[in-house]
Amino acid sequence: MAVYTDVSDEELSDFLTRYDIGALVSCKGIAEGVENSNFLLGTEAGRFILTLYEKRVDEADLPFFLGLMDHLAGRGINCPEPIRDRDGRALGRLAGRPATIVSFLDGMWVKRPEVSHCGQVGEALARLHQAGEGFAIRRRNGLGPDGWPPLYAGSADRADEVLAGLGGEIETELAFVAAHWPKGLPDGVIHADLFPDNVFFLKGQLSGLIDFYFACNDFLAYDLAICLNAWCFEPDGAFNITKGRAMLTGYAAGRPLTDAEIEALPVLCRGSALRFLLTRLYDWLMTPPGALVRKKDPLEYYRKLRFHRTAATATAYGLELAGTGA
Ligand SMILES: Nc1ncnc2c1ncn2[C@@H]1O[C@H](COP(=O)(O)OP(=O)(O)O)[C@@H](O)[C@H]1O
Numbered sequence: 001m002a003v004y005t006d007v008s009d010e011e012l013s014d015f016l017t018r019y020d021i022g023a024l025v026s027c028k029g030i031a032e033g034v035e036n037s038n039f040l041l042g043t044e045a046g047r048f049i050l051t052l053y054e055k056r057v058d059e060a061d062l063p064f065f066l067g068l069m070d071h072l073a074g075r076g077i078n079c080p081e082p083i084r085d086r087d088g089r090a091l092g093r094l095a096g097r098p099a100t101i102v103s104f105l106d107g108m109w110v111k112r113p114e115v116s117h118c119g120q121v122g123e124a125l126a127r128l129h130q131a132g133e134g135f136a137i138r139r140r141n142g143l144g145p146d147g148w149p150p151l152y153a154g155s156a157d158r159a160d161e162v163l164a165g166l167g168g169e170i171e172t173e174l175a176f177v178a179a180h181w182p183k184g185l186p187d188g189v190i191h192a193d194l195f196p197d198n199v200f201f202l203k204g205q206l207s208g209l210i211d212f213y214f215a216c217n218d219f220l221a222y223d224l225a226i227c228l229n230a231w232c233f234e235p236d237g238a239f240n241i242t243k244g245r246a247m248l249t250g251y252a253a254g255r256p257l258t259d260a261e262i263e264a265l266p267v268l269c270r271g272s273a274l275r276f277l278l279t280r281l282y283d284w285l286m287t288p289p290g291a292l293v294r295k296k297d298p299l300e301y302y303r304k305l306r307f308h309r310t311a312a313t314a315t316a317y318g319l320e321l322a323g324t325g326a
């Protein structure tokens with residue numbers, strides 16, 4: 001459950017007097033999510049989401065995240081819009097934590113994505129990448145290849161508790177991606193965590209994107225690799241090439257991939273699987289017993305990583321390469 005910080009009714013009502021969204025009618029903690037404390041607020045003006053940023057979010061990054069949501073919303077992306085108080089500030093402080101109110105998005109995330117969802121996510125990702133152009137603030141990806149060895153160091157001596165031999169496999173993989181990571185691919189603002197729980201659908205149509213708190217500047221095709229990992233594997237661990245094809249086709253219809261991006265897709269997928277394996281492994285080992293957060297299975301990403309090792313070219317993901325007849 002992602003409510004780490006309690007907020008009293010008095011504190012909240014007092015906080016809301018700074019905004020033009022009416023008085024508090026209801027407030028309910030939201031169980032989903034991992035990083036921050038989220039509350040569904042009802043006020044006289046409607047529904048809103050209140051987020052209290054917990055310690056894994058660096059306060060210095062908040063202007064990037066909030067500015068990005070403003071920028072994207074202004075360019076037609078249906079994402080949460082930060083609500084400003086009467087002094088024009090989107091960021092406040094509540095219960096000792098940085099806090100923001102954002103607009104509420106209708107829709108539900110899908111627990112069992114189908115081919116059509118994957119296609120729409122590909123299209124939406126291309127739109128997101130294009131809408132991110134011109135955003136003035138930059139944020140480096142702290143969870144990119146340079147960040148993986150130090151992240152792994154935090155769990156290296158206990159990795160084999162999760163699976164015998166896992167530590168050695170991760171070390172081999174870190175060396176591989178360090179040696180083969182592409183250079184000079186088209187870059188821009190990426191979401192970096194566009195998993196099913198961060199995409200809303202209404203009546204089968206993609207209706208909104210949330211959770212921009214890993215967004216950063218990086219290779220655009222790396223974001224696509226994150227989505228292939230998050231959306232196109234079946235619960236039994238098999239990669240669904242029909243879903244992959246739908247996602248890649250949807251993406252390329254909005255932003256055609258360059259030859260270099262296509263060539264790099266297998267290593268980008270491999271790196272992206274490693275990134276989620278490493279964060280999940282760390283959380284798995286470090287989250288204290290009894291904590292209210294549901295830990296995510298690191299081995300799901302180890303299995304995905306093993307699939308990517310067998311992928312020689314982007315055809316393994318469903319992309320039809322010109323001239324190959326594939
Ligand atoms: N703008 C929004 N509109 C509607 N629901 C939201 C919105 N933002 C967050 N939520 C709800 O809160 C949950 C957790 O939000 P999320 O940003 O994913 O949290 P975290 O960053 O802690 O992982 C989401 O699954 C969704 O149910």
Ligand SMILES: N[C@@H](CCOP(=O)(O)O)C(=O)O
Pocket residue numbers: 032033034035193195197198211276279280296
């Ligand atoms: N998507 C990541 C965990 C981050 O969770 P979110 O609730 O912030 O999307 C994973 O699956 O490992």
